[in-house]
Amino acid sequence: MKNEFDYLIIGQGLAGSILAYTLLEKGKKVMVLDEPKLQNCSKIAAGICNPITGRNLVRTWKSKELFTFLNDFYPKLEKQFNQKFFFQTPIYRPFQTLEQQQDWSAQEDKATEEVIYPKNRFLEKDVNDPLGGLLIKNGGHLRTDVFLEVIKKYLIAKNAYQERLFDFDELILNKDSENEKVAYQDIKANHIIFCRGAADKTNPFFKKLPILPAKGEILHINFDKDEKTIKKLNKIILNKGCWLVPYHNYLNGKAIETFTTTFRTGSTYNHDDWTLESTQEAKDEIETKLQAVLNLSYKITKQEAGIRPSTRTRYPLMGTHKDYPQMSIFNGFGAKGVSMIPYFASEFAEYLFTGKELDKILRINKWLLK
Numbered sequence: 285m286k287n288e289f290d291y292l293i294i295g296q297g298l299a300g301s302i303l304a305y306t307l308l309e310k311g312k313k314v315m316v317l318d319e320p321k322l323q324n325c326s327k328i329a330a331g332i333c334n335p336i337t338g339r340n341l342v343r344t345w346k347s348k349e350l351f352t353f354l355n356d357f358y359p360k361l362e363k364q365f366n367q368k369f370f371f372q373t374p375i376y377r378p379f380q381t382l383e384q385q386q387d388w389s390a391q392e393d394k395a396t397e398e399v400i401y402p403k404n405r406f407l408e409k410d411v412n413d414p415l416g417g418l419l420i421k422n423g424g425h426l427r428t429d430v431f432l433e434v435i436k437k438y439l440i441a442k443n444a445y446q447e448r449l450f451d452f453d454e455l456i457l458n459k460d461s462e463n464e465k466v467a468y469q470d471i472k473a474n475h476i477i478f479c480r481g482a483a484d485k486t487n488p489f490f491k492k493l494p495i496l497p498a499k500g501e502i503l504h505i506n507f508d509k510d511e512k513t514i515k516k517l518n519k520i521i522l523n524k525g526c527w528l529v530p531y532h533n534y535l536n537g538k539a540i541e542t543f544t545t546t547f548r549t550g551s552t553y554n555h556d557d558w559t560l561e562s563t564q565e566a567k568d569e570i571e572t573k574l575q576a577v578l579n580l581s582y583k584i585t586k587q588e589a590g591i592r593p594s595t596r597t598r599y600p601l602m603g604t605h606k607d608y609p610q611m612s613i614f615n616g617f618g619a620k621g622v623s624m625i626p627y628f629a630s631e632f633a634e635y636l637f638t639g640k641e642l643d644k645i646l647r648i649n650k651w652l653l654k
């Protein structure tokens with residue numbers, strides 16, 4: 285009984301954490317195995333959720349469902365765990381070109397309760413926004429490192445977490461037994477779910493899936509002066525070529541600052557280098573973009589790298605293995621894990637419990653049949 289579970293989840297990034305939380309809250313017995321020494325891109329992510337993206341400033345796929353869900357999900361967890369980690373912060377996108385500005389102003393009816401088109405420059409000083417820009421109200425950012433620690437503590441309290449390196453050689457899949465369809469070392473479970481992020485690129489059961497790891501690097505920077513512009517930058521996420529997100533200091537695990545001079549900025553995309561080394565090229569690329577939008581001096585205090593579990597389809601991947609009904613994967617959230625995972629964890633739980641079909645675009649079996 286002690287080591288028997290409904291679901292064994294491998295990986296405690298955002299995908300494994302939020303799926304485990306969702307299953308536990310629905311009364312299931314869950315065990316999460318994670319090896320913290322491995323790369324976990326969730327920990328270093330900027331955590332931005334943005335419903336309007338791309339050069340053409342269009343709504344992201346399923347943005348209505350995703351943002352309705354997440355704007356309830358994260359604040360609900362903040363209350364449950366009495367911890368601040370989600371910041372509902374508007375995103376300011378200065379127009380890049382005159383054409384973009386004209387396109388937008390020709391369709392001012394696009395301005396909804398979600399998007400405001402400021403007629404004047406929003407930041408005025410120190411920021412290169414001569415054409416003005418859009419203010420996207422329904423944006424925000426998650427302090428992913430704080431969130432993951434909160435969920436880890438919750439899992440430990442529920443006896444649902446162990447620090448362990450999962451080794452495929454020790455996995456036993458019992459095809460015939462009614463229960464205990466999965467055995468792993470001393471653990472027995474009815475179902476195993478892989479949430480190993482980019483590491484699932486080499487998962488022997490799912491290696492045909494179109495996972496396309498994408499390295500990303502970000503910088504932590506500190507502005508030395510308490511300038512008026514920095515006060516304004518505290519209230520938004522600036523996004524022009526790169527993004528700039530306020531990074532609050534915590535004391536005893538609680539948010540103590542309403543104002544900070546520390547920010548994170550980035551990020552880069554590299555499909556060829558899957559190491560976690562910080563590179564000079566990435567630093568130069570981010571700084572060039574930052575200096576093109578911001579005319580303020582700063583110091584770099586840290587550079588970090590992580591590998592996103594992107595996919596060739598640009599959509600997440602989820603479902604059960606065609607030959608092993610006791611094995612699933614929940615992965616491929618690319619650069620949008622913060623906005624996608626809460627909604628899809630709930631959809632995926634429904635799929636596991638009732639067999640409710642997943643959106644066609646997410647299904648994995650077409651890849652496994654190839």
Ligand SMILES: Cc1cc2nc3c(=O)[nH]c(=O)nc-3n(C[C@H](O)[C@H](O)[C@H](O)COP(=O)(O)OP(=O)(O)OC[C@H]3O[C@@H](n4cnc5c(N)ncnc54)[C@H](O)[C@@H]3O)c2cc1C
Pocket residue numbers: 294295296297298299300317318319320321322323324325326327328329330331332333448449450451479480481482483499500501502550551552589590591592593615616617618619620621622623
């Ligand atoms: C620089 C950068 C900036 C980003 N910014 C944003 C952003 O602003 N907004 C956004 O939504 N997303 C952002 N992302 C993307 C975001 O990080 C991902 O979408 C998300 O974190 C993916 O979560 P995951 O759980 O699938 O993978 P991961 O976070 O990589 O977690 C995988 C976990 O599996 C564990 N694991 C792997 N193999 C094993 C094993 N054999 N045994 C035990 N454990 C194992 C690892 O230890 C890790 O904990 C960014 C990513 C990067 C790199």
